[in-house]
Structure formats: C-alpha cells, structure tokens
Amino acid sequence: MAHEHKLAIFRGTLKFKSNIAKIWGVFVFLSIVTIIEVALGIIKPEFLTETRFLAMKLLNWVFIILTLVKAYYITWDFMHMRDEKSGLRRAVVWTGVFLICYLILILLIEGDYIFEVYKNNFIKFDF
Template sequence: MANHNLPSEHHESPEGTGWIWKVFWILLIVTTVEVALGIIKPEILMGKFLGTSVLNIIFIVLTLLKAFYIVAEFMHLKFERSNLIWTIALPVLILIPYLAFILLTEGGYMNVLMAQ
C-alpha cells in the first residue's frame, strides 16, 4: 500500500526568512507603482501601442512580474524538479496566450454572426 502521507522530497530552498520579506517588498513596490500610475495616468503613456495604451501594456507586464514572484517564490515552484515546473508552466504559457489571442483578434466574428 502506498502511503499517501509520505512527505515530498526535500528540495533546496533558502535558509531563514530574509527571502520571504524580499519578495514581499518587491510585490508591495510593484503594486504601489501600479496604483500610482493608475491614479496619475501620465499623458505620456497614453499613446497607442499593440491596440491599447502603453500604460496598459506596463500594467500587464508588471502584473506578470508579480505573478512570477508569487508562483516561483511563494509557491516554491522554482525549487521543484524541472519536470514538475514544466508540467505546470507549459500548459499555462501556451493555452492562456492562445486563448487571449484568439478572443481578442478573432472575437469580432462573433459579433458579425450575432448581428445576422
């Protein structure tokens, strides 16, 4: 009988709690920058880029940065075996951009069909 309560193998992870607070400050600073940009909305960043404003692209990049730190550090994925890392990361990295691309570029056809 396999014992389901066996612990996972031990993986190298940093000692102490310093790294946790480092990630906390990164997340906090990035969020503060986002909120500040969202309130000020600098005119210089309102230009169009890739179908939306430069500001929105900055928001999305900063969000992905935060997501990376949460998944890699807090969820400890960075320290897992590489087959686990890729099993989790690849479907997300392929399917979500694909879905976003299809809906945002080809989604217009739906409106044409609904109008008929």
Template sequence: MSEQHIHTTEEHDHDEHAGLSKSKIWQVFFILLGITVVEFIIALVILPKELVPRTAGNIAYILLTLLKAYYIVAFFMHLKFEKTGLKLSLGLAFIFIIYFITLMLIEGGYLHVHMTLHS
C-alpha cells in the same frame, strides 16, 4: 503487529520551505509591495493625467502584473525550487491555455468587434 515508520532526510528531496528564510520572505514582500505601488501610480496618476499613451500604460501595467505573478508562484508556491521538468510542463500548459483562449476569442468574433470599437 504494529509497523514503525522512520522518516529520514533521504526520503524527501527538499525541505518544505527550502530556500525561504525570513529575510528572503521579507525581500520578496517588499519587491511585491514596490511593484504594487508602481501599478497604483500608473493606474491613479499617470493614465488619468494622460502623461503616456493609454496603450503604453496598459502594457506596462500588464508586464508588472505578470512580474508579480512570477514572484508569487516562484517563491510562495515554491515553484522556483522544483525540478525543471515540472516547471516546463506547467509553463507549457499555461502557454497553451492562453493560446486557446485567444483563438476562441478571435474565432468567436469578440476581439474583432471590441478592438475595432476602441481603435
């Protein structure tokens, strides 16, 4: 015969959009918009006019980009609402990937050649 499937809240650990109300989505949107505006100011005003050293501008730009990536992953990809084990495993995998890419670039001589040309 046919089987009946009844879905209850006990079967699911969390709602699909847990913790994301419309106001929270708009709040994150405006935070991302503000960070993007600051990045544009750095890229189009501060660095071309040489108001700060290029290295400081690049570091600020990279940090702001990482902050934006955090907000996107945490809220829109719902990682902020996941269990700690999943967050830890994804974070460690990301760190190892960056580490191995850096090692390959160093061993391949790419960073040595390009960093000495720009110094």
C-alpha cells in the same frame, strides 16, 4: 523534510541569508510593484496613455507586464516553484502559457471583429 531553498532572486543578483529573509524581500518587491501600479492607475501619465503599441495603450502594457512579474514571484517564491524540478516547472508553466495565449488571442480577435461589424455594417445599436 530537510528542504533546501534557493535563496537568490533577480537571477542571482540578490541573495538572502535565510528563507525567511527571502520571503520578506519578495514581499517588499511585490509591494513596490503594486504601489507603482496603483500610482500609475491614479495618475495615468499622458505619455503612456497617448502612445499605443500593438493596438493597446502603453499604460496597459505596463500593467500587464508588471502583473506577469508579480505572478512570477508569487509562483516562484511563495509557491516554491524555484525549488521544484524543472520538469514540474515546465509542465505547469508551459501548459498554462500555451493554452491561455491561444485562447486570449482568438477571443480578442473575434471580439474586435464583432465590434467592427457593429460599427461599420448595417447592424446598428444606435437608439
């Protein structure tokens, strides 16, 4: 079981001396990201809730991107994806990414369409 671990994160800018040091480093990073998320969720800064990008509040984009960052580090360092062969990495990640993006895209468009039907057409939910 002589595993060798890749000990650098952030594209090699941060190198750890041992695997245990890397685990704690990733934990600190994940905690910081979570604290930022919670703080933003409580404060809800005006400039982030006012501005919209692609029909969604900027704040929600920040949340989703931070979530994906967290997901990356959990998979790569806690689930040891960083040490696996690139073939395994791609098989897992791309299968998920393609299917999930497709599903989300199609369901959200459909949901928005039904919302418009309720809002602008004769079917009303107003009692």
